Amino acid sequence: MLVYHLPGTFDTRDAHLDLLWSAGATGLEERAGVIRAYFDDQTDLPAPVADGEWRQEADQDWLAEFKATLRPVTAGRVTIVPPWLTHEVPAGQVPLIIEPGMAFGTGHHATTRMAVEALSQLDLSGLGVLDVGTGSGVLAIAATLLGAEHALGVDIDPQTIPIAQENAEINGVPAGRAVFVEGTLGSDLPEHTAPDATYDVLVANLYAELHDLLAGEYAAHLRPGGPLILTGILTGKLPLVQDALAREAFADVTVRHNGEWALVTARAPQ
Known part of the structure; x- marks a missing residue:
């Protein structure tokens, strides 16, 4: 599972979410001030959201996990x-x-x-x-x-x-x-x-x-x-x-x- 980690603030969060969706994210969540964007493949991201980190994580049903918590x-x-x-x-x-x-x-x-x-x-x-x-x-x-x-x-x-x-x-x-x-x-x-x-x-x-x-x-x-x-x-x-x-x-x-x-x-x- 490919996950892009991007620190965010309330001031910029909505704009960053829109950009990540437009870039092809298949899902988004927020944990402790960090936006986690799920992608099928690594892609070039626009400057406002390009300072995050790509991570390969173990596959999981992230939506089911989110609902469970x-x-x-x-x-x-x-x-x-x-x-x-x-x-x-x-x-x-x-x-x-x-x-x-x-x-x-x-x-x-x-x-x-x-x-x-x-x-x-x-x-x-x-x-x-x-x-x-x-x-x-x-x-x-x-x-x-x-x-x-x-x-x-x-x-x-x-x-x-x-x-x-x-x-x-x-x-x-x-x-x-x-x-x-x-x-x-x-x-x-x-x-x-x-x-x-x-x-x-x-x-x-x-x-x-x-x-x-x-x-x-x-x-x-x-x-x-x-x-x-x-x-x-x-x-x-x-x-x-x-x-x-x-x-x-x-x-x-x-x-x-x-x-x-x-x-x-x-x-x-x-």
């Missing part, structure tokens, strides 16, 4: 679980079923877990939630399962949209209650989810530089005083996000740490 993730009132482990969801927990594409989008990453925990601490009954950088749709789906009237997931990657929609269907979210679109906050968002273009809650799992760039858009898309939940922030870049929120007059800024990652919550300007 995957466990449910408890995040506040929600338990994120693959379809074959729904029987392990504790009584009283809200199950969020995600068919994992290896380790990505499963809820095991600290950033996803912290964001779901933050959502579960809110009373979302009847509210509209905007999920920026939705990916597999975990946060938007979690919001609807926690009582939100509707959720909109936005992502610049068109490949994520059908995946998020399928995940919503797996979780029994009624059509139209969770909507996923390709786009950015600077583009027109579907009017039927928020007629006045503002939302009651905004959650975004992006890296710090994007939070800095989008802070003004966050303020524009949140109702006055609405909760903001930001994650995907390396602790070393936390001041960049805090300065951006101060610049836009967000209030009640709090920070939670989990290892090298931080989650920031705040309230939109009144």
